[in-house]
Amino acid sequence: MLGAPHAWGMGLQQAGGVLKEVIHDFNQMVFWIIVVITIFVAALLGWCMWRYRAAVNPVPSQTSHNTILEVAWTVVPVLILIVIAIPSFRLIYFADQPREADLTINVQGRQWYWHYQYPDNGNFSFDSYPIADSDLQPGQLRNLAVDNPLVVPVGAAVRVITTGHDVIHSFFVPSLGVQKYTIPGRALETWFQADREGTFYGQCNQICGTNHWFMPIAVRAVPRAEYDAWVAQARTRFAQGQGPGWPAGDLPQAVASVAAPAPQN
Structure with missing residues (x-):
């Protein structure tokens, strides 16, 4: 195996050992979480732009302080961060030092x-x-x-x-x-x-x-x-x-x- 950058390479370098494989797994997990969040936010923005455009909604809503909405956009990001943090801490601990060094x-x-x-x-x-x-x-x-x-x-x-x-x-x-x-x-x-x-x-x-x-x-x-x-x-x-x-x-x-x-x- 040759562990080196190559022309037109995308993503992380190929894993040559167990530590890099764990890093790959964590990177993939975070990547797909970002993909889902990006798609959701883009879809939400598109829906808001279409549903609440001036042509079909000439009198905008004055609703504010929606308790359910405010709780949701506080709790959901916290849960996402917890999902990321747990394997992140495990990876940091795993990469810190070997159990039995040869x-x-x-x-x-x-x-x-x-x-x-x-x-x-x-x-x-x-x-x-x-x-x-x-x-x-x-x-x-x-x-x-x-x-x-x-x-x-x-x-x-x-x-x-x-x-x-x-x-x-x-x-x-x-x-x-x-x-x-x-x-x-x-x-x-x-x-x-x-x-x-x-x-x-x-x-x-x-x-x-x-x-x-x-x-x-x-x-x-x-x-x-x-x-x-x-x-x-x-x-x-x-x-x-x-x-x-x-x-x-x-x-x-x-x-x-x-x-x-x-x-x-």
């Missing part, structure tokens, strides 16, 4: 790239930089492909602990239904679960600086055996947190321009 990953947002740490697999860490346009390979997506994707096993509940290194960023992967701020000095928790093998893309959606748009996220979901093999290789490659994927002197110019720290106010 894996924990620390995510740190930096200007302007991501730093990942795997405390459950030897505590290795690495940086994830965007791939410049000039270095893109066939099949890689512009402004979304990265040198070192976040790798997770298919079907695993992944606890994500976010923090910020400099300013507020946002860890946002639409097809997995996960979004959490990375705030300096604070540790926040969320989770996701990729139920399909594939690559799921996201980006920081906070205005975190001049180049905040140049901060893509790639989550690669692989079978457990392939994940275990990747972990064994990653422990050596990223020993003692010696990422990123390129040595600093070999970074493409476009990446090097955004990797330098920005002055702080």
Whole structure:
């Protein structure tokens, strides 16, 4: 599966995990409630315009303070909001944290790239930089492909602990239904679960600086055996947190321009 926007796409991105499926269900419920309300209001306005037009109703009614009508247009919206609120609160609670996490990953947002740490697999860490346009390979997506994707096993509940290194960023992967701020000095928790093998893309959606748009996220979901093999290789490659994927002197110019720290106010 490829979790990414596509040309002429409508609606939400295809769900790649259980959390996004629940978000889809809630979105569909609210959408059809809005459709029914819109049709009802439009029909009511049309009926009033036709039934009470001046040609057939030259003497308008002076009726006011209709108790039944006032109670109805107060109670009905309240009931609609309750119908929306109950599943909304359930979704917020469900998305807050996993019951039994299979894996924990620390995510740190930096200007302007991501730093990942795997405390459950030897505590290795690495940086994830965007791939410049000039270095893109066939099949890689512009402004979304990265040198070192976040790798997770298919079907695993992944606890994500976010923090910020400099300013507020946002860890946002639409097809997995996960979004959490990375705030300096604070540790926040969320989770996701990729139920399909594939690559799921996201980006920081906070205005975190001049180049905040140049901060893509790639989550690669692989079978457990392939994940275990990747972990064994990653422990050596990223020993003692010696990422990123390129040595600093070999970074493409476009990446090097955004990797330098920005002055702080």
